Amino acid sequence: MTTLAILTAAGSGTRLGRDVPKALVDLGGFPLVLHAARRLAASGMVDRLVVTCPAGLADVVGEILAGDPELGLPTRVVEGGATRQASVAAGLRLAGPDDDVVLVHDAARPLAPPELVRRVVTAVRAGHAAVVPGLPVVDTVKRVAPRAPDDAGGAEKVVETPDRSLLRVVQTPQGFERAVLDRAHAEGRARAAAEHLAATDDAGLVEALGLPVHVVPGADAAMKITTERDLLVAGLLAEEAS
């Protein structure tokens, strides 16, 4: 039985605002997608890699990965879809018959450490069908009322202050039993949409099926790069680690 990692790298990086897709942006001499792929491989727990890429860039991304001496993993590149969910689904279609565990990871989290990958896979192999890394919330969080359509803006009404000791900020890689992730993408997407559930990650689709999801400790280094500021912070983290 084998573990497949789907590495999503098909986004455009609008919020980063560069003239290349985010996954190809340089961090300390290497593109984000390569950093993420290397760390998945270094975990020693991934057997195969499928990378989703923006339309028309399969050759470029394929060359980056194929030419890397550190990677050493059977790797396929596939064009992603219009949304992250569609990109993950495109990757999942390339799962092989022996892939019983599937990790879904973001190139936008290039420094997620190999230990974190191991923690997630170990928890799935120990019997948890859906596992996400999570960190405690350090700020006080308020839930606000939805704005009325004619609301021109201004102050928002607070509805509640959830107990932050029970909140987690979740990251990737997220790990799944293959059958559960297949079902989540086949049925969970429609159910989440119909019930207006927030399914901005794959675990959200599993939750939409009413199935349990478990959290293991996340890692600061698995931070997501969304803006230029994040890229600066990631640069410092990468330097610190080298």
Ligand SMILES: Nc1ccn([C@@H]2O[C@H](COP(=O)(O)OP(=O)(O)OP(=O)(O)O)[C@@H](O)[C@H]2O)c(=O)n1
């Ligand atoms: N259609 C999409 C959209 C996103 N992603 C991937 O999903 C991850 C998380 O997405 P995000 O950080 O939002 O990346 P972008 O969509 O590229 O960023 P933005 O929303 O600023 O355009 C990234 O690794 C991104 O490449 C993807 O594979 N396919």
Ligand SMILES: C[C@](O)(CO)[C@H](O)COP(=O)(O)O
């Ligand atoms: C999947 C994810 O990285 C978990 O934190 C996150 O939900 C992706 O969100 P984005 O807004 O699509 O970047």
